[in-house]
Amino acid sequence: MAINLQIYSNAYNTTKTITVDFVADVATIIDDSSIDDTTRYFFKLTTSAKDTDNLSYTTRVVADLSDLALNKTKQASSNIGTPYASIRSMILDYVYDYINGHAEDKFSSGVHYKAPMKVSS
Amino acid sequence: MASINIYDQGTNNTYKVSFELKSTILNNGLSPTPTDFYLDVSTTMKKTDGSSFGHYVVQSLTDTAPGIVGAANDFSDLCKQYITYFINEAQLIESSSSSSTSSSSSSSTSSSSSSIDSSSSSESSESVGNTSSSSSS
Numbered sequence: 001m002a003i004n005l006q007i008y009s010n011a012y013n014t015t016k017t018i019t020v021d022f023v024a025d026v027a028t029i030i031d032d033s034s035i036d037d038t039t040r041y042f043f044k045l046t047t048s049a050k051d052t053d054n055l056s057y058t059t060r061v062v063a064d065l066s067d068l069a070l071n072k073t074k075q076a077s078s079n080i081g082t083p084y085a086s087i088r089s090m091i092l093d094y095v096y097d098y099i100n101g102h103a104e105d106k107f108s109s110g111v112h113y114k115a116p117m118k119v120s121s
Numbered sequence: 122m123a124s125i126n127i128y129d130q131g132t133n134n135t136y137k138v139s140f141e142l143k144s145t146i147l148n149n150g151l152s153p154t155p156t157d158f159y160l161d162v163s164t165t166m167k168k169t170d171g172s173s174f175g176h177y178v179v180q181s182l183t184d185t186a187p188g189i190v191g192a193a194n195d196f197s198d199l200c201k202q203y204i205t206y207f208i209n210e211a212q213l214i215e216s217s218s219s220s221s222t223s224s225s226s227s228s229s230t231s232s233s234s235s236s237i238d239s240s241s242s243s244e245s246s247e248s249v250g251n252t253s254s255s256s257s258s
Binding site: 002003020021022023024038039040041043065084085087088091 | 122123124125140141142143144157158159160179180181182194195196197199200
């Protein structure tokens with residue numbers, strides 16, 4: 001069963017949800033052009049929330065604890081490039097990134113700009 | 122939740138290995154921690170004495186299956202280690218070796234039914250030794 005993490009805004013009395021699940025897929029369609037039929041196991045993070053630019057979030061896939069939140073190269077909450085120590089650390093850091101967004105190339109990760117999560121409505 | 126079907130053609134039995142993501146306050150005998158996120162690994166396979174396997178808690182890639190030395194390369198590697206461990210301990214294959222699940226020929230497996238925007242669980246099948254895979258969705 002997936003976990004639904006509730007993000008509550010006291011200022012606006014709103015709640016946003018981030019869903020985290022661990023899944024196994026037999027086939028993966030890559031870039032709409034090829035199929036990888038290796039069975040893969042990975043974490044999948046999704047949300048219907050939008051950012052303050054009113055843009056949606058793409059599905060985020062974490063296959064390894066070295067898949068860091070900022071472009072797979074840096075953790076979102078600190079300028080650290082080493083793998084997460086635990087599943088808990090990984091989830092909390094990704095949730096941090098959802099909530100706070102990040103500047104262009106934050107921590108020299110090469111990541112593109114993403115606005116913070118919109119909680120006003 | 123990732124749920125894997127293991128079909129044993131010899132006995133016509135199908136077993137499940139499940140990897141369920143959980144969020145609870147985990148007290149494993151050490152100091153109580155805040156809410157933790159971890160994988161709960163379990164199976165419907167039985168040991169040779171008829172007893173059940175326990176639940177295994179995976180908090181990081183170092184929480185590998187019994188008998189595995191060192192951390193797993195990634196979550197796919199870790200899950201396959203657990204599947205292999207259960208199959209070997211349940212002695213579902215005739216050989217006593219601990220070869221990997223991909224050592225024998227197998228028929229094609231089915232595709233997953235999970236969709237991107239939903240949180241539904243997904244299932245897939247693996248074949249081992251003298252067993253064969255079964256389609257499931």
